[in-house]
Amino acid sequence: MYELNYPGGPLKGQIQLTGSKSIANRALIIRALCEQDFPIHRLAAADDTVRLENLLKSEEAVLDAGPAGTTFRFLTGYLSRRPGHQILTGSQRMKERPIGILVDALRTLGADIEYVETEGYPPLKIGFSELDKAAELTIAADTSSQYISSLLMLAPTLPNGLKLTLEGEIVSVPYIKMTLSLMRYFGVAHSWVGQTIEVEAQDYQAKEFTVEADWSAASYYYSLAALAPESADIQVDGLFTDSVQGDAVVAQLYERFGVKSEFNETGVRVIKSAGTAAPEFFEQNFVECPDIAQTLMATCAGLGTQGLFTGLQTLFIKETDRVGAMKTELGKLGVALYKIPAQMSGKSGLQYFGQDGKATFTDAPPTFATYHDHRMAMALAPLAVRSNVRIESPEVVGKSYPDFYRDLEKLGIEYRAIG
Numbered sequence: 001m002y003e004l005n006y007p008g009g010p011l012k013g014q015i016q017l018t019g020s021k022s023i024a025n026r027a028l029i030i031r032a033l034c035e036q037d038f039p040i041h042r043l044a045a046a047d048d049t050v051r052l053e054n055l056l057k058s059e060e061a062v063l064d065a066g067p068a069g070t071t072f073r074f075l076t077g078y079l080s081r082r083p084g085h086q087i088l089t090g091s092q093r094m095k096e097r098p099i100g101i102l103v104d105a106l107r108t109l110g111a112d113i114e115y116v117e118t119e120g121y122p123p124l125k126i127g128f129s130e131l132d133k134a135a136e137l138t139i140a141a142d143t144s145s146q147y148i149s150s151l152l153m154l155a156p157t158l159p160n161g162l163k164l165t166l167e168g169e170i171v172s173v174p175y176i177k178m179t180l181s182l183m184r185y186f187g188v189a190h191s192w193v194g195q196t197i198e199v200e201a202q203d204y205q206a207k208e209f210t211v212e213a214d215w216s217a218a219s220y221y222y223s224l225a226a227l228a229p230e231s232a233d234i235q236v237d238g239l240f241t242d243s244v245q246g247d248a249v250v251a252q253l254y255e256r257f258g259v260k261s262e263f264n265e266t267g268v269r270v271i272k273s274a275g276t277a278a279p280e281f282f283e284q285n286f287v288e289c290p291d292i293a294q295t296l297m298a299t300c301a302g303l304g305t306q307g308l309f310t311g312l313q314t315l316f317i318k319e320t321d322r323v324g325a326m327k328t329e330l331g332k333l334g335v336a337l338y339k340i341p342a343q344m345s346g347k348s349g350l351q352y353f354g355q356d357g358k359a360t361f362t363d364a365p366p367t368f369a370t371y372h373d374h375r376m377a378m379a380l381a382p383l384a385v386r387s388n389v390r391i392e393s394p395e396v397v398g399k400s401y402p403d404f405y406r407d408l409e410k411l412g413i414e415y416r417a418i419g
């Protein structure tokens with residue numbers, strides 16, 4: 001367990017932000033599907049990326065994706081067309097994260113995939129197929145965009161390409177756009193009309209590539225700035241306005257908390273003046289940026305800003321049930337997170353969650369559990385600028401951001417192992 005402590009004063013410093021694991025994992029799959037090799041610079045240090053890189057090289061009969069969702073989902077597609085038989089497995093939590101929608105889609109194309117334990121869930125036994133039984137598919141888009149990204153990256157390598165029709169509400173749309181944007185960078189064209197994306201059979205073109213810094217990780221610095229009791233001035237290097245990441249929206253969201261972004265040559269200066277008042281109310285739909293929902297919940301809790309959140313439906317099947325986990329952890333600070341009954345939330349058809357209260361700290365620092373979820377640790381850590389906090393199993397951050405605590409230290413936030 002770590003205890004985080006901030007001695008006080010203006011929050012200042014500079015960090016070189018870690019690379020985006022979402023971008024890195026797409027670049028790795030595209031490179032594996034490309035006839036020629038190419039260099040990928042600033043490949044993310046994230047465990048999920050290291051894992052994918054190693055598994056793509058592995059000849060082992062059993063490939064273990066651990067807790068890495070994109071690694072598992074992208075490999076499910078990729079291995080369906082790679083000669084040989086492998087078992088693709090993962091952590092206990094991965095075995096609870098659904099995969100049936102992607103398996104059904106791949107089976108329609110001709111894939112040889114069997115469930116090893118429970119129907120609809122990892123692990124999977126994956127054999128080889130040309131995937132030439134169909135060139136058109138309809139896929140449910142309301143559960144995870146990663147299934148769609150997995151199919152799209154494979155699409156140009158299929159004998160007849162792929163026409164993919166997305167059914168229902170499309171969740172995490174910016175991640176689908178990120179996939180198509182990287183495919184375009186590597187020479188693959190597509191069309192997207194209405195709910196249908198079409199990719200003709202074509203070759204990926206090898207091209208040197210540099211991974212952008214991670215906007216999801218940047219959210220923790222915006223939260224730190226918003227929560228800082230005095231002023232904040234944090235230079236976060238590696239970030240640019242022109243990003244393929246949907247989570248870049250974080251810069252706009254934090255404007256509502258009086259946190260400004262000044263883009264410069266090396267990245268962005270995240271600034272807040274002393275005496276900035278916290279907003280009374282913050283409402284946001286997170287369906288396009290699910291990974292920063294926990295960050296905003298923790299910010300609102302620390303400032304006593306009342307929250308109204310929608311678009312959280314995918315949070316229940318991520319590294320943990322993130323809504324349940326945040327409810328429990330914020331509850332330790334006297335902050336309530338609750339589902340608003342449908343009849344009270346109007347006729348929009350959206351599920352609303354409310355958050356009320358301001359974090360109260362006593363002399364004994366709160367101990368936050370992390371539920372095998374990197375984002376639980378990283379979202380709650382910024383509360384340390386208000387009062388000392390303890391984080392159980394702090395190493396969970398390795399999934400996307402192994403240097404997280406060392407970077408916090410550069411801003412004067414100390415951490416020490418206890419217990």
Ligand SMILES: O=C(O)C1=C[C@@H](OP(=O)(O)O)[C@@H](O)[C@H](O)C1
Nearest residue numbers: 022070144145146172175290314
């Ligand atoms: O494609 C990606 O890189 C990701 C897509 C999102 O998942 P869902 O599409 O399952 O919401 C996101 O939460 C995840 O962290 C990364």
Ligand SMILES: C=C(OP(=O)(O)O)C(=O)O
Nearest residue numbers: 067068069070291318319
């Ligand atoms: C949901 C996440 O990752 P994945 O689905 O790839 O495990 C995440 O990084 O927040």
